Amino acid sequence: MATALVLGGGFGGVATAIALRELLADSDQVVLVDRRPDFVMGLRKTWHLLGSRSLADGSRQLALLEARGISVRHAEVEGLDPALRRVVLDGKATHADAVVVALGAALAPGAVPGLREAAVIAWEPDAADAGRAAIVPSPSAAQVGRWWFGTPYSCPPAPYELALTRARSRHAGKGCTPSATARPCRSATDWRCRRRACWPSCRARRSRAASRPPSAAISRRPSSRGSAAAWSRWAAARPP
Numbered sequence: 001m002a003t004a005l006v007l008g009g010g011f012g013g014v015a016t017a018i019a020l021r022e023l024l025a026d027s028d029q030v031v032l033v034d035r036r037p038d039f040v041m042g043l044r045k046t047w048h049l050l051g052s053r054s055l056a057d058g059s060r061q062l063a064l065l066e067a068r069g070i071s072v073r074h075a076e077v078e079g080l081d082p083a084l085r086r087v088v089l090d091g092k093a094t095h096a097d098a099v100v101v102a103l104g105a106a107l108a109p110g111a112v113p114g115l116r117e118a119a120v121i122a123w124e125p126d127a128a129d130a131g132r133a134a135i136v137p138s139p140s141a142a143q144v145g146r147w148w149f150g151t152p153y154s155c156p157p158a159p160y161e162l163a164l165t166r167a168r169s170r171h172a173g174k175g176c177t178p179s180a181t182a183r184p185c186r187s188a189t190d191w192r193c194r195r196r197a198c199w200p201s202c203r204a205r206r207s208r209a210a211s212r213p214p215s216a217a218i219s220r221r222p223s224s225r226g227s228a229a230a231w232s233r234w235a236a237a238r239p240p
Contacts (some may be wrong), residue, residue, distance in 0.1 A: 002028045005087060005094070007077050008102035009034030009062050011042075016100050017070050031071045031096070033089060037062060046161055077103065 004024065006017045009032055017032045024030065044058025062072045079088035080101070087094050109116045 002097040003095075004028065004030050004098045004100065005096035006030065006032045006100045006102060007034075007080075007087065008104060009036065009039055009072075010102060010104050012104070013100070013102035014039060014062075014065070016102060017065065018068060020100075021069050026069075029071060030069070031073055032062065032065060033073045033075055033077065033087075034062060035074065035076045037074055042155060042158075046158060046165065049162065050165055 002024070004020050006013050006020070013032060013034065017030055021030045038059045038061050040055065041058040044053060044055055047053035047058075048055040062074075065072055073089070075089035077087065077089060078091065080086075080099070082099070085096055085099055087096065087099060109119065
């Protein structure tokens with residue numbers, strides 16, 4: 001019987017453990033190790049910080065993997081010896097036939113003098129509530145990136161997503177007046193607003209198109225490879 005040890009219970013670790021369980025024999029053992037008892041989707045952290053979703057909605061207990069035949073162990077990885085295939089978990093050495101390292105990036109706020117005291121490291125689930133309390137009433141989206149993230153950070157797209165989403169939420173409902181028949185516009189900078197007849201120019205064009213006689217309707221111009229008959233029909237449909 002062989003034992004495969006997967007270190008890390010994130011996206012990579014969970015996916016690897018499931019794949020190994022499907023590939024290995026039933027007599028082999030797959031063990032997933034993580035210091036947290038639950039798995040948290042990274043995208044939910046951004047939504048939680050902005051107050052639009054709860055972090056609990058994107059969390060799942062790693063113990064659910066046991067139904068798939070995967071053993072789950074909650075421990076801190078303190079050391080690794082690849083040559084001996086030995087891992088130190090909570091001060092105790094554990095041997096395995098194969099070890100997969102999927103621990104992700106480790107934050108080191110102490111590497112920047114004063115960062116730990118002046119900033120909120122909100123990307124960690126344990127600090128998500130403190131980050132949410134500080135960011136929701138913040139006056140501008142620019143301060144999101146300045147307060148929360150430096151370089152390098154564990155999720156490169158996160159600062160941009162936070163800033164853009166925060167800016168969008170601050171401007172929601174501004175910039176255009178929806179017509180009686182159009183769906184409400186979500187944001188002045190929302191690209192979908194341009195397709196909802198919210199802008200006066202859009203409403204005017206729709207009014208002119210509705211009042212045009214059917215005989216004056218212009219069909220779509222054929223492509224450069226269209227047949228001669230298609231070009232003739234298009235030319236005949238054009239108004240004089």
